[in-house]
Amino acid sequence: MVTVRTFDNYFSANILLGRLQESGIECYLFDEHTVTIDPLLTNAIGGIKLSVRKEDLAMVTGVLKEFDEAFLQAARCPRCHDNNILLVPKQAAGNVIASILTWLFSSYAVSIENVYQCQQCGYESKTLPEDNTLHN
Numbered sequence: 001m002v003t004v005r006t007f008d009n010y011f012s013a014n015i016l017l018g019r020l021q022e023s024g025i026e027c028y029l030f031d032e033h034t035v036t037i038d039p040l041l042t043n044a045i046g047g048i049k050l051s052v053r054k055e056d057l058a059m060v061t062g063v064l065k066e067f068d069e070a071f072l073q074a075a076r077c078p079r080c081h082d083n084n085i086l087l088v089p090k091q092a093a094g095n096v097i098a099s100i101l102t103w104l105f106s107s108y109a110v111s112i113e114n115v116y117q118c119q120q121c122g123y124e125s126k127t128l129p130e131d132n133t134l135h136n
């Protein structure tokens with residue numbers, strides 16, 4: 001099993017779990033109970049881990065990419081309510097062209113630290129703003 005992504009909340013983890021299962025991919029969440037019971041422990045144990053079988057990794061990467069694009073289109077900036085939010089590598093944030101290029105060509109490995117950045121007002125968040133259409 002390989003961990004493809006970690007989450008700091010149960011809600012996001014389950015959306016993605018459901019999406020992968022719909023695609024027929026065998027996947028599991030680890031540590032979710034600890035996180036749900038005590039959110040303060042989330043950082044200590046590394047959050048909720050979404051794991052898949054190694055042989056499914058290529059397919060999972062494709063599904064994650066699709067999912068992220070759809071999710072980003074639905075997301076809105078909590079500060080200016082613009083929906084022009086991109087997932088950009090943290091070190092490149094600020095330089096829009098470099099951010100987009102790095103984003104397009106970077107893999108979706110969890111080791112790369114990315115931030116969600118509003119291209120309108122510059123708002124940054126490590127997780128997608130919860131205020132989006134998926135809640136409505």
Ligand SMILES: [Zn+2]
Nearest residue numbers: 077080118121
């Ligand atoms: Zn904004």
